[in-house]
Amino acid sequence: MTSLARPSSPISRVFEHRFVQYRRTFRASIFSSFISPMMFLTAMGIGLGGYVTNDAALGGVPYLAFLAPGLLAATAMQSATFEATFPIMGGLVWSKVFHAMYATPISPRDIALGNLAWITVRLTMISTIFSVVIVIFGAAESPLIVLAIPAAVLTGLAFAGPIAAFAATQKTPNKFAAIFRFGITPLFLFSGTFFPIGSLPVVLQGLAWLTPLFHGVALTRGLSLGTIMDDPIATAIHVIYLVTLATVGAHLMIRNFDRRLIR
Amino acid sequence: MSELPAPSLIHARGLTKRFGGFTAVDAIDFDVAPGESFGFLGPNGAGKTSTMRMIGCVSPVTNGLLTVMGMDPAKQGPLIRARLGVVPQLDTLDVELTVRENLSIYGRYFGLSRAEVSRRADELLDFAQLTERADDQVEPLSGGMKRRLTIARSLINEPTVLLLDEPTTGLDPQARHLLWDRLYRLKQRGVTLVLTTHYMDEAEQLCDRLVVMDKAKIVAEGSPRALIEQYSTREVTELRFAPGIAETLDGQLDGLAERIEHLPDRVLLYADDGESVVAAAHARGLQPEAVLVRRSSLEDVFLRLTGRSLIE
Ligand SMILES: Nc1ncnc2c1ncn2[C@@H]1O[C@H](COP(=O)(O)OP(=O)(O)O)[C@@H](O)[C@H]1O
Numbered sequence: 383m384t385s386l387a388r389p390s391s392p393i394s395r396v397f398e399h400r401f402v403q404y405r406r407t408f409r410a411s412i413f414s415s416f417i418s419p420m421m422f423l424t425a426m427g428i429g430l431g432g433y434v435t436n437d438a439a440l441g442g443v444p445y446l447a448f449l450a451p452g453l454l455a456a457t458a459m460q461s462a463t464f465e466a467t468f469p470i471m472g473g474l475v476w477s478k479v480f481h482a483m484y485a486t487p488i489s490p491r492d493i494a495l496g497n498l499a500w501i502t503v504r505l506t507m508i509s510t511i512f513s514v515v516i517v518i519f520g521a522a523e524s525p526l527i528v529l530a531i532p533a534a535v536l537t538g539l540a541f542a543g544p545i546a547a548f549a550a551t552q553k554t555p556n557k558f559a560a561i562f563r564f565g566i567t568p569l570f571l572f573s574g575t576f577f578p579i580g581s582l583p584v585v586l587q588g589l590a591w592l593t594p595l596f597h598g599v600a601l602t603r604g605l606s607l608g609t610i611m612d613d614p615i616a617t618a619i620h621v622i623y624l625v626t627l628a629t630v631g632a633h634l635m636i637r638n639f640d641r642r643l644i645r
Numbered sequence: 646m647s648e649l650p651a652p653s654l655i656h657a658r659g660l661t662k663r664f665g666g667f668t669a670v671d672a673i674d675f676d677v678a679p680g681e682s683f684g685f686l687g688p689n690g691a692g693k694t695s696t697m698r699m700i701g702c703v704s705p706v707t708n709g710l711l712t713v714m715g716m717d718p719a720k721q722g723p724l725i726r727a728r729l730g731v732v733p734q735l736d737t738l739d740v741e742l743t744v745r746e747n748l749s750i751y752g753r754y755f756g757l758s759r760a761e762v763s764r765r766a767d768e769l770l771d772f773a774q775l776t777e778r779a780d781d782q783v784e785p786l787s788g789g790m791k792r793r794l795t796i797a798r799s800l801i802n803e804p805t806v807l808l809l810d811e812p813t814t815g816l817d818p819q820a821r822h823l824l825w826d827r828l829y830r831l832k833q834r835g836v837t838l839v840l841t842t843h844y845m846d847e848a849e850q851l852c853d854r855l856v857v858m859d860k861a862k863i864v865a866e867g868s869p870r871a872l873i874e875q876y877s878t879r880e881v882t883e884l885r886f887a888p889g890i891a892e893t894l895d896g897q898l899d900g901l902a903e904r905i906e907h908l909p910d911r912v913l914l915y916a917d918d919g920e921s922v923v924a925a926a927h928a929r930g931l932q933p934e935a936v937l938v939r940r941s942s943l944e945d946v947f948l949r950l951t952g953r954s955l956i957e
């Protein structure tokens with residue numbers, strides 16, 4: 383992974399392509415990265431949160447403080463999923479720019495890793511802006527909120543790798559809608575973002591434990607509330623789970639880029 | 646690597662490509678010399694693109710020997726690709742970026758510095774006659790402009806060999822002639838061109854030497870002129886008859902030409918002197934609706950070799 387940092391490496395050239403693409407829309411993108419968390423925290427954290435009085439189940443903090451880090455992790459998941467679907471299909475099928483890259487000294491592996499590097503940077507931008515908004519809303523209980531940024535990025539990468547690996551096997555975007563409808567939206571609603579999973583029926587609690595977003599939310603929330611070391615073993619499990627998923631996903635992504643481009 | 650002088654820039658023996666059980670390229674042999682302009686002529690599905698992709702080191706060789714600039718595509722793919730220019734059959738431009746951005750980012754893929762890329766981009770924009778569109782998005786450009794941009798892009802690394810897969814397919818005649826002119830200039834500069842086409846006029850215009858491919862195999866090889874001399878006559882007389890008449894001609898054309906081909910809509914008579922064929926046909930009392938005497942082309946060579954016309 384040291385090659386990631388070398389400025390002239392093929393991976394950085396793939397990254398540069400994504401950056402040049404992004405440059406066209408970055409103002410609008412930065413703007414919506416601010417606006418969207420502000421709207422969510424105002425409506426759900428302050429508006430809806432005003433009616434939430436059972437603070438005990440939330441760990442004795444205001445609903446806004448409980449919700450905000452959950453939304454941070456969920457936003458990272460959604461952004462990662464978007465970045466891992468349509469732009470990947472674009473490069474392989476629509477504009478075919480990944481084929482153009484492979485005609486040069488760049489390899490399919492470089493293309494996969496360059497895209498992952500870009501997604502990492504995008505997630506860092508989005509998560510940083512989100513965390514700043516959390517602090518502005520007074521919803522961070524601990525200075526450890528700073529570490530919620532890498533935790534959210536890790537959560538996103540746990541989705542980006544596997545989903546990009548899947549996207550690289552597709553010839554049309556038809557199944558992407560199903561990922562959002564049957565994957566991302568249920569996770570968003572039932573992985574502890576809006577309420578503790580203890581409120582769910584026991585069977586669903588077990589299911590929630592298996593989802594990567596649950597582990598991501600546990601980390602960002604533990605950091606934002608400053609409770610992360612209350613249960614060090616659980617924290618370690620969250621990190622290991624997400625790192626494993628991100629690593630396996632990256633390997634599958636490289637394998638599928640190889641299969642798709644080398645034929 | 647041995648230091649023996651490479652006899653040819655591209656060297657293939659028994660080169661084979663299979664997709665599962667299907668053989669797309671079947672044990673073909675060819676050599677491309679430095680500075681040469683070499684063509685693969687054949688109908689759709691002949692295996693031209695599959696061959697080009699193997700040369701371009703993006704498709705593994707199934708069987709046989711292939712060296713490109715003396716190197717082995719299986720082991721030195723990135724090194725070879727660094728010195729190739731590739732114009733794929735279908736455009737792979739980033740249509741959301743501008744013309745200049747497409748050139749410069751492609752140069753960056755080769756590890757060129759930003760300053761160098763920018764200098765070369767200016768030159769290539771001029772070469773491709775796209776300077777005025779430099780800062781426009783690619784999406785709305787015409788097919789011919791996109792193709793010129795793809796060719797300009799393929800030159801950004803100053804390649805030793807330029808691979809062009811059907812460079813003018815789908816373009817109108819004016820756009821094709823402009824492209825031919827640009828390719829001719831490259832040839833004059835000593836760039837080795839390897840191209841595929843199913844247009845015989847393109848092959849005759851651009852290729853010093855070509856192979857005719859059909860059904861995964863090479864069926865003939867030579868210069869356009871030599872192939873025409875070997876497999877055809879100097880001139881061809883085309884006769885069109887009114888509907889229903891052609892079937893009643895049985896034997897009436899015999900002996901008028903060296904060879905006669907019956908196509909669905911016309912009859913082709915191969916003889917060095919076309920006018921005397923026309924005269925002889927009239928003398929026999931035949932009354933074709935239309936008569937055309939033309940020079941023989943690679944189309945005739947292909948028909949002779951395969952019994953089919955090149956573009957179905
Ligand atoms: N990736 C592939 N998988 C399976 N079959 C393929 C693949 N690429 C090409 N073919 C088949 O190989 C044959 C030759 O194709 P191609 O090399 O594209 O021919 P050409 O460029 O002369 O039209 C065709 O029958 C085509 O369907």
Ligand SMILES: [Mg+2]
Nearest residue numbers: 693694695734
């Ligand atoms: Mg082809």
